[in-house]
Amino acid sequence: MDIRTALKQELIKELRLEDIGPEDIDNAAPLFGEGLGLDSLDAVELTVLVQRRFGVIIEDIDAAREAFASVDALAGYIETRKGELPCAGPGLSQ
Amino acid sequence: MWGKNAVNAPWSSRSLGSRAQHAVFYALIRAAGTTVAYVLLFFVVTWYTLRPSVRRRSRAYLERRFPGAGRAAAWRHAWKLQWSFGQCLVDRAAAGLRGGFIFEEIRGEDPRPLLAEGNGVILLSAHTGCLQAATHALAEISGLPVIVLQHSEPDDVDKQIHEHTGQEPPYRILRTGGGPETVLALLRHLRQGGVLCLMGDRVEGSAEQAVRVSFLGAPVRMPCLAYRLASASGAPVLCVFARRTGPLRGSLHCAECIRPPAGLGRQAQAYRAYAQRFASALERFVLDNPYRFFNFYDLWES
Known part of the structure; x- marks a missing residue:
């Protein structure tokens, strides 16, 4: 499965976004504020989700600022970091 | 009247x-x-x-x-x-x-075993006075990196302790309202075993970030950031209330330790029981110390 689709499915499921499907989420739209409408505290669950589901730890604040910009940006961050890690945690097939 | x-x-x-x-x-x-x-x-x-x-x-x-x-x-x-x-x-x-503030004692639950667990500790406080002096003391006692999440406004005129001394405080200050990067910095700090001090009695940001609890007999809204961070990081939440005990003297009352389980998610209502425990602890403190709760606005949505 495409990482963007998997990421959107996880966002909907884990963040309990109601009345919305993966196709409704614009890959280029901001995750926070306008766009998907997450608020700043949702960064907590988003960080946990990315770590648990994709095995990628978001710790660097500057990188996080870019990664949280959109689904595209977050997917790109995950792909890059998964490639860097010897053991990247659960795969997309799970 | x-x-x-x-x-x-x-x-x-x-x-x-x-x-x-x-x-x-x-x-x-x-x-x-x-x-x-x-x-x-x-x-x-x-x-x-x-x-x-x-x-x-x-x-x-x-x-x-x-x-x-x-x-x-x-x-x-x-x-x-x-x-x-x-x-x-x-x-x-x-x-x-001039210096010379004496931090007399820590009452109630001893924070040192919590600090030694290595999972980080969230010190959740309220506007009860001399918290800065208490934080200075706690930073020195713990030997751990401390972040203070603090509200400030452009027109604030009363200076912080470190602004008088001209020296760096023994803790790092982050401002509230800093966006997802600030929240992430707090989570990372806790995962690295640090101490986070923040206020549990004032709501900032959106209404979705707060829950309604009972305080002094009527409903109020209190923030749930501390419990969300605790659920995500595994850090315990220690309810602490600083108290001025005399001229340039203070003590810290460690009222209660709250441990929200992992995986509570983003719905504020999932944290209501923990916010209520904090509100009840604060209420007990306020009943014992009626002139130590510096609440100068209508917290009760009346």
């Missing part, structure tokens, strides 16, 4: 006094010491308490803490609350300008 005509203004961290008035106190503390500053404070507090607009600021709290108080009693309670608050501000300035 509290008066029923005016509505309290929303909460603000801005001081009643001007920058120049603060400067007078700072100069007095430098030149003559805290005792003389307390004498001036007596007249300043009396002047402010005579003003209905100032008494209204604490009305919502004092009405609930002292229900049925008559006119004279209401005035006395308002004066004592302002006096107690003013003493804390004088002590804070004196601690920065």
Whole structure:
């Protein structure tokens, strides 16, 4: 499965976004504020989700600022970091 | 008899006094010491308490803490609350300008075993005074990196302790309202075993970030950031209330340890029970220390 689709499915499921499907989420739209409408505290669950589901730890604040910009940006961050890690945690097939 | 005509203004961290008035106190503390500053404070507090607009600021709290108080009693309670608050501000300035603040003791649950667990600790406090001095002491006691999440406004004129000393504080200050990057920085800090100090009695940001709990007999909204961070990081939440015990002296009351389980998610209601435990702990503190809860706006949505 495409990482963007998997990421959107996880966002909907884990963040309990109601009345919305993966196709409704614009890959280029901001995750926070306008766009998907997450608020700043949702960064907590988003960080946990990315770590648990994709095995990628978001710790660097500057990188996080870019990664949280959109689904595209977050997917790109995950792909890059998964490639860097010897053991990247659960795969997309799970 | 509290008066029923005016509505309290929303909460603000801005001081009643001007920058120049603060400067007078700072100069007095430098030149003559805290005792003389307390004498001036007596007249300043009396002047402010005579003003209905100032008494209204604490009305919502004092009405609930002292229900049925008559006119004279209401005035006395308002004066004592302002006096107690003013003493804390004088002590804070004196601690920065002259030093010598003595942190006497930690009461209640000992925070040191929690600090030694290595999962980080969230110190959840309220506006009860001398928290900065307590944080200085805790930072030194713990030996761990400490972040203080602090609200500030552009017009704030009263200085922090470290702004008087000109030295870096023994903790890092992050401002509230910093966006997802700030939240992530807090989570990372806890995962690295650090200590996070923040306030549990003031809501900032969107209504979705708070839950309704009972406090002094009526519903209030309290923030759930601390419990969300705890659920995500595994850090315990220790409810702590600093208290001024005398001139340039304070103590810290560690009331209760709260451990939200992992995986509670983003729905604020999932954290309501934990926010209620904090509210109940604060209520017990306020019942014992009625003039140590510096609430100058209508917390009760009345």
